[in-house]
Amino acid sequence: MTTTAKQTTAVSKEQLLKHWQGHRNLTRRVIEAFPEKELFEFSIGGMRPFAKLVAELLAIGGPALKGIVEQDERPYNEAAFEATSKKELLKLWDTATKTINTYYRQIPEAGFQKIVNLFGQYAFPVYENIFYFIDNEIHHRAQGYVYLRALGITPPFFWERGK
Amino acid sequence: MTTTAKQTTAVSKEQLLKHWQGHRNLTRRVIEAFPEKELFEFSIGGMRPFAKLVAELLAIGGPALKGIVEQDERPYNEAAFEATSKKELLKLWDTATKTINTYYRQIPEAGFQKIVNLFGQYAFPVYENIFYFIDNEIHHRAQGYVYLRALGITPPFFWERGK
Numbered sequence: 001m002t003t004t005a006k007q008t009t010a011v012s013k014e015q016l017l018k019h020w021q022g023h024r025n026l027t028r029r030v031i032e033a034f035p036e037k038e039l040f041e042f043s044i045g046g047m048r049p050f051a052k053l054v055a056e057l058l059a060i061g062g063p064a065l066k067g068i069v070e071q072d073e074r075p076y077n078e079a080a081f082e083a084t085s086k087k088e089l090l091k092l093w094d095t096a097t098k099t100i101n102t103y104y105r106q107i108p109e110a111g112f113q114k115i116v117n118l119f120g121q122y123a124f125p126v127y128e129n130i131f132y133f134i135d136n137e138i139h140h141r142a143q144g145y146v147y148l149r150a151l152g153i154t155p156p157f158f159w160e161r162g163k
Numbered sequence: 164m165t166t167t168a169k170q171t172t173a174v175s176k177e178q179l180l181k182h183w184q185g186h187r188n189l190t191r192r193v194i195e196a197f198p199e200k201e202l203f204e205f206s207i208g209g210m211r212p213f214a215k216l217v218a219e220l221l222a223i224g225g226p227a228l229k230g231i232v233e234q235d236e237r238p239y240n241e242a243a244f245e246a247t248s249k250k251e252l253l254k255l256w257d258t259a260t261k262t263i264n265t266y267y268r269q270i271p272e273a274g275f276q277k278i279v280n281l282f283g284q285y286a287f288p289v290y291e292n293i294f295y296f297i298d299n300e301i302h303h304r305a306q307g308y309v310y311l312r313a314l315g316i317t318p319p320f321f322w323e324r325g326k
Contacts, residue, residue: 010275011174011290019294044207045312112173127174131182132322135301139321142305149208158302159295 013112016127017104020134021097022161027057027137028093029156030144036086042147050147051089053140055081058092060133062099064118068111068129069103073120176275179290180267183297184260185324190220190300191256192319193307199249205310213310214252216303218244221255223296225262227281231274231292232266236283 011019031039031054040051058081067074083089112127122129148155174182194202194217203214221244230237246252275290285292311318 009172009272010176010179011294013173015290016173019291023298044309045315047309047312109172127178128182131174135186135297136321138298138301139305139308142302143309145302146207146210146306146309149210152208158299 013107013109016130017101020130021100023134023137023141024061024093024097024100026156026158026161027054027141027144028090029160030141030148031086031089031093033148033153033155034086034144035151035153038147038151039086039089040084042151044143044147044150047143050144051083053143054089054093055083057137057140058096060136062096062103064129064133065100065103065107067118068116068126069106071116073117075121076119176270176272179293180264183293184263186297186300186304187224187256187260187263189319189321189324190217190304190307191253192323193304193311194249194252194256196311196316196318197249197307198314198316201310201314202249202252203247205314207310207313210306213307214246216306217252217256218246220300220303221259223299225259225266227292227296228263228266228270230281231279231289232269234279236280238284239282 031050034042034050038049040049043049055078059076059078063074063077066072081092083092107126112130113125115123115125116129117123118129122132124132145155145158194213197205197213201212203212206212218241222239222241226237226240229235244255246255270289275293276288278286278288279292280286281292285295287295308318308321
């Protein structure tokens, strides 16, 4: 076992953004795969319908990046992302894609190891917060995969991330 | 928008391992949360029971890291990880934890950006392959979360990664 005190490069800033946006592109295709009604209503085991899970992802992505860059500790708020149609939800998704790109690129390289108190309550290094956003998206999107399978719909391939 | 040709440090090697093992610890608790019978039999929408998904994760983690370090292109093989009891599955899980730690630490820092032809068929940079292992685990574990909810069992908190 070797340990070093200094930070070493395993993953770069641009690689992490590309990875995240690849996942976001896949999530977009999962939203598209849902029938309109089931997107807002279908559920298993008392869990939220997929549109509600997507609202959570939207309430994190753009606002979180803006909060990190502007050192803004405004609390987490899902209300602005409660769409009522698939079309509206996809539009919110595409806006978030641009917002994330814009703010992400303003985080300086050294900023990924700095602690930011996200939404006034999650004080972690920036890279850990960004890992959390991605992980949380994969986690909730996988619920969407199960919903689609239960509805008899084949979801997109998990490994396809391109447009 | 700022772009640089050189690689910059967003996430270090040790941070990525800690992140992965944190996820693996959560997955272990999801395995534990399943009743013995349902772990091997319960399914939704024609998908695999959770023990089968765990066998996939086991067939990736340790063997993949070993393959990366030893430049061994032996094909993916799930057969060695088909447990018949929860106890046996957890034992395989704990063995994999040690195997991953051992081999991960043998990957040199510069090795994360190198392309390795994993299992003789996935030629990607090492960091991308490791992201894939983690993402795939989150994805399948989330199926396990839905199975547990459908069984009326409360799964562990998604954000708890410690032992």
